[in-house]
Amino acid sequence: MPLFIRFKQVASVLVDAVPAILLTAMFLCFIIQVLMRYIMNTPVGWTVEVCVIAWLWILLWGQSVSAREEDEIRFDILYGSVSLALRRWFRMIFSVFLVGIYAWSLPALWDFVTFMKIQKTSYLDIRFNWIYSIAVVFSVVSILRYLWVFWTAARGDDASKAGTDAVVRKDPVK
Amino acid sequence: QDKPILRLSSVVSENDIRAEAFAEIAEAVSDQFDMQVFNGATLVKQGTEMTSIQRGNLEMGLIAPQTISEQIPEWSILTSAYLFKDADHLKATFKSDVGAQLLKLTEEAGIHVLAPVYFGTRQVNLAPEKEVMKPEDLKGVTLRMPGGDAWQFLGEAIGASPTPLAYAEVYTALQTGAIDGQDNPLPNDYNMKFYEVTSQIVLTGHLVGFDVLAISAKLWNDFTPEQQEALQSAVDTAIDKSTQRHIAREEELIQFFKDEGLKVYEPDRVAFRDYAQKKYLESEFAQSWPEGMIDAINALAD
Amino acid sequence: MSWEFGACVAVILMTAIIGLPIGHAMLASSIFYLLLQGHDMSIAFEQMLTGLYGSYVLLAIPLFIFAADLMNVGSLSDRLLDFCRALVGRFRGGLGHVNVVSSLIFSGMSGSAIADAVGMGRIIINLMTKDGKYPGAYASAITAASAIIGPIIPPSIPMVLFALVSDTSIGFLFLAGVVPGLILGVLLMVMNAWQARVYNYPVDDPVPLRDLPRITFRAVPALLMPVILLVGIYGGVTTPTEAAALAALYAFLVSTVFYRSVTLRTAYQTVRNSARSTASVGFLIAGALAFNYVVTIEQVPNVIRDALGDQELTFWSFLLMVNVMLLLLGCLLEANAILLVIVPIFLPTAVALGVDPVHFGVIVVVNTMIGLATPPYGLLLFVVTSITKSPIRDTIRHLLPFLAIMIAGLAIITFVPDLVLWLPRLYGYKG
Numbered sequence: 079m080p081l082f083i084r085f086k087q088v089a090s091v092l093v094d095a096v097p098a099i100l101l102t103a104m105f106l107c108f109i110i111q112v113l114m115r116y117i118m119n120t121p122v123g124w125t126v127e128v129c130v131i132a133w134l135w136i137l138l139w140g141q142s143v144s145a146r147e148e149d150e151i152r153f154d155i156l157y158g159s160v161s162l163a164l165r166r167w168f169r170m171i172f173s174v175f176l177v178g179i180y181a182w183s184l185p186a187l188w189d190f191v192t193f194m195k196i197q198k199t200s201y202l203d204i205r206f207n208w209i210y211s212i213a214v215v216f217s218v219v220s221i222l223r224y225l226w227v228f229w230t231a232a233r234g235d236d237a238s239k240a241g242t243d244a245v246v247r248k249d250p251v252k
Numbered sequence: 253q254d255k256p257i258l259r260l261s262s263v264v265s266e267n268d269i270r271a272e273a274f275a276e277i278a279e280a281v282s283d284q285f286d287m288q289v290f291n292g293a294t295l296v297k298q299g300t301e302m303t304s305i306q307r308g309n310l311e312m313g314l315i316a317p318q319t320i321s322e323q324i325p326e327w328s329i330l331t332s333a334y335l336f337k338d339a340d341h342l343k344a345t346f347k348s349d350v351g352a353q354l355l356k357l358t359e360e361a362g363i364h365v366l367a368p369v370y371f372g373t374r375q376v377n378l379a380p381e382k383e384v385m386k387p388e389d390l391k392g393v394t395l396r397m398p399g400g401d402a403w404q405f406l407g408e409a410i411g412a413s414p415t416p417l418a419y420a421e422v423y424t425a426l427q428t429g430a431i432d433g434q435d436n437p438l439p440n441d442y443n444m445k446f447y448e449v450t451s452q453i454v455l456t457g458h459l460v461g462f463d464v465l466a467i468s469a470k471l472w473n474d475f476t477p478e479q480q481e482a483l484q485s486a487v488d489t490a491i492d493k494s495t496q497r498h499i500a501r502e503e504e505l506i507q508f509f510k511d512e513g514l515k516v517y518e519p520d521r522v523a524f525r526d527y528a529q530k531k532y533l534e535s536e537f538a539q540s541w542p543e544g545m546i547d548a549i550n551a552l553a554d
Numbered sequence: 555m556s557w558e559f560g561a562c563v564a565v566i567l568m569t570a571i572i573g574l575p576i577g578h579a580m581l582a583s584s585i586f587y588l589l590l591q592g593h594d595m596s597i598a599f600e601q602m603l604t605g606l607y608g609s610y611v612l613l614a615i616p617l618f619i620f621a622a623d624l625m626n627v628g629s630l631s632d633r634l635l636d637f638c639r640a641l642v643g644r645f646r647g648g649l650g651h652v653n654v655v656s657s658l659i660f661s662g663m664s665g666s667a668i669a670d671a672v673g674m675g676r677i678i679i680n681l682m683t684k685d686g687k688y689p690g691a692y693a694s695a696i697t698a699a700s701a702i703i704g705p706i707i708p709p710s711i712p713m714v715l716f717a718l719v720s721d722t723s724i725g726f727l728f729l730a731g732v733v734p735g736l737i738l739g740v741l742l743m744v745m746n747a748w749q750a751r752v753y754n755y756p757v758d759d760p761v762p763l764r765d766l767p768r769i770t771f772r773a774v775p776a777l778l779m780p781v782i783l784l785v786g787i788y789g790g791v792t793t794p795t796e797a798a799a800l801a802a803l804y805a806f807l808v809s810t811v812f813y814r815s816v817t818l819r820t821a822y823q824t825v826r827n828s829a830r831s832t833a834s835v836g837f838l839i840a841g842a843l844a845f846n847y848v849v850t851i852e853q854v855p856n857v858i859r860d861a862l863g864d865q866e867l868t869f870w871s872f873l874l875m876v877n878v879m880l881l882l883l884g885c886l887l888e889a890n891a892i893l894l895v896i897v898p899i900f901l902p903t904a905v906a907l908g909v910d911p912v913h914f915g916v917i918v919v920v921n922t923m924i925g926l927a928t929p930p931y932g933l934l935l936f937v938v939t940s941i942t943k944s945p946i947r948d949t950i951r952h953l954l955p956f957l958a959i960m961i962a963g964l965a966i967i968t969f970v971p972d973l974v975l976w977l978p979r980l981y982g983y984k985g
């Protein structure tokens with residue numbers, strides 16, 4: 079059991095590290111881009127490509143693999159003010175909807191992503207099926223996450239801490 | 253029976269000459285087709301028209317040759333500097349055996365090309381007041397070019413230091429000096445008000461700018477001959493007219509820019525042409541060009 | 555417009571109201587629409603992916619968030635706050651003024667109202683509510699109201715988004731935001747002074763004037779940030795998008811090298827948190843991109859344009875109508891969604907009626923930013939109430955006077971175009 083907990087910790091660190099590394103890469107690329115154009119007078123174009131790929135992956139990774147309840151932006155005037163029991167019903171209803179839609183569209187998404195191997199990115203020559211594969215990850219992980227949401231709600235757990243404070247990060251400000 | 257729906261996605265703005273041409277086509281074929289035009293890249297994003305047609309999610313698109321060459325490397329020859337002399341040369345090439353050879357490749361990829369759509373010849377537009385006669389004069393000049401390596405190489409091929417930049421940021425970047433210049437056909441220089449923040453236009457004429465108006469090949473082959481004929485002739489009429497209007501517009505804009513106080517002059521085009529063609533032949537792009545095609549296209553110049 | 559479109563909109567509203575995260579609601583409902591129409595369901599994903607991949611100017615968002623987060627962990631925000639307190643803390647409702655003034659200054663570094671509210675806002679809220687000086691709901695309200703100013707003064711993510719849909723020069727849009735931003739700041743301070751009198755809020759202990767030079771000196775690196783950004787953009791070093799990276803670099807260097815308040819470990823935590831905020835905010839845009847396709851294919855813009863055409867609108871009545879419509883939409887819709895989906899509908903009419911696109915851009919941005927704080931759906935409202943834990947209803951009550959004066963400010967900005975266009979024209983804008 080401690081081994082399992084240890085594994086969970088390591089996995090969680092790694093899962094969080096991906097978007098962090100991507101954002102760092104994006105930051106460095108922008109700096110390189112400015113330096114190369116303004117100081118070196120030899121502009122580069124590949125930095126833009128790294129940045130847009132990083133941006134895409136930060137978003138979809140961050141909203142699926144490393145997503146947390148409190149990072150989700152939701153309209154919680156009603157959701158945040160109803161009883162816990164009713165909220166569980168809400169969770170069950172929207173989970174069914176989301177899982178249903180994402181699962182139903184998964185074959186079509188797979189078809190699109192694999193089709194996109196037909197094109198490569200301009201500078202780095204990466205095939206677009208690899209770039210867009212994050213969407214498949216996003217869809218599959220979202221399906222699993224919302225199955226879990228449904229399961230906890232159906233069991234009567236209040237797994238959700240998402241009340242009116244759902245929008246704000248919990249990390250302390252310095 | 254319902255008329256077939258033809259949704260056309262293009263990046264041109266609603267008030268562009270080409271948008272009028274598309275509206276004319278839609279009007280002319282309205283008996284046989286329900287043609288819906290979506291300008292401003294509102295339907296599908298710029299550069300995704302080809303894959304959208306291939307996946308059956310779009311019927312027609314205005315596709316840049318740069319986009320096609322990402323799938324069909326042979327097409328990159330059409331994106332090289334100083335290939336076409338003018339709009340007539342462009343049209344003649346598409347009607348020739350060379351054109352047939354290139355169109356066969358797009359046909360196999362599921363794209364039927366209806367016509368090349370000319371939108372002006374690209375000229376270099378600079379903020380600094382230095383005289384540019386030869387490619388060497390552009391050494392170290394930071395020139396904004398559209399993103400993508402084919403475009404960036406075009407900038408290198410005329411001797412400049414190309415840098416990619418979002419179109420909407422070009423004006424400010426020219427004004428602040430973040431870039432020295434940009435290259436576009438004269439009507440674009442006018443629309444984006446670049447002449448307010450630049451001092452000169454060098455008539456390099458380094459690229460005859462065109463996109464292709466295309467339709468799904470599968471759809472096209474399922475049309476009756478009458479339908480094909482109706483669409484093709486509507487396209488030919490409207491696009492010829494659009495081409496003539498572009499050429500006339502370029503003529504009158506030269507005078508307009510001079511009146512605005514810009515220096516507008518022609519450099520040593522032969523020097524530019526030799527420099528650029530040499531650069532291209534040494535590049536990886538030329539490796540995908542079909543044998544003898546460049547000579548065949550050159551031969552069609554007159 | 556088809557019944558399938560109606561179904562799509564209904565499903566978005568319903569699922570969002572029962573608590574499905576909004577980005578998911580928009581994406582899933584767009585897929586649902588495609589399913590009903592029998593179209594390829596992957597189009598929704600394709601639109602999202604290609605839209606994100608092709609939108610270079612959106613890249614400013616993560617970098618501005620990163621810069622703001624760095625300012626908070628490195629003590630730049632604190633020093634800025636000390637400076638503001640020394641300056642205006644001596645007046646009744648002084649901390650309220652500090653809140654507004656710090657937003658004005660901070661706005662030079664952040665392009666995002668949310669970043670302002672969770673950054674500086676959180677620090678000031680803690681100060682205001684300490685010892686029960688101000689009720690939490692009032693602190694929330696003025697923080698939300700003043701955060702609105704952030705994206706009106708450059709740099710500004712919403713203006714970048716407006717430039718994206720309108721092909722307007724970002725540089726001129728930025729310049730055009732300066733005067734309206736200052737006007738709104740002054741109006742908020744007037745309202746704060748009045749509210750402070752009504753509720754008899756306390757006066758902060760005055761900072762001795764002899765300490766002012768020291769406090770100012772301490773704040774110099776933070777005060778230099780907007781200067782550096784402006785020099786970066788208008789001196790030709792960076793484009794406005796790249797300026798976000800420059801801001802982050804500056805905040806990073808100051809807090810690691812100069813203040814030594816950021817270690818490698820805190821730097822990593824910061825970048826990780828920024829990436830998470832980026833994903834939250836960015837996913838709203840992603841959902842909007844998918845829904846955008848549905849709106850386009852249904853030719854909603856044409857329907858509205860035709861309806862507008864029948865109205866025989868004049869210049870002024872059009873602007874009035876846009877303001878009312880956007881304010882109402884702002885109560886329901888997310889700001890980025892309004893900018894990406896709704897604004898393109900109005901643009902052609904605006905241009906046809908001779909409304910200056912830069913002026914129009916400022917109107918739209920002020921409008922959508924006010925929408926961020928208007929109930930029922932206001933992201934800023936959720937953010938600030940979650941910091942103070944005060945009931946939303948109380949916060950709304952304290953917010954209403956501020957919203958009222960902001961709307962008055964919006965009217966001024968709308969009907970006196972010269973106020974907006976004066977600064978851009980000074981820098982050569984011909985409009």
Ligand code: NA
Pocket residue numbers: 653654656657674675696697700701
């Ligand atoms: Na504030």
Ligand code: NA
Pocket residue numbers: 660661662663664665666703704705706707708709710
């Ligand atoms: Na700002």
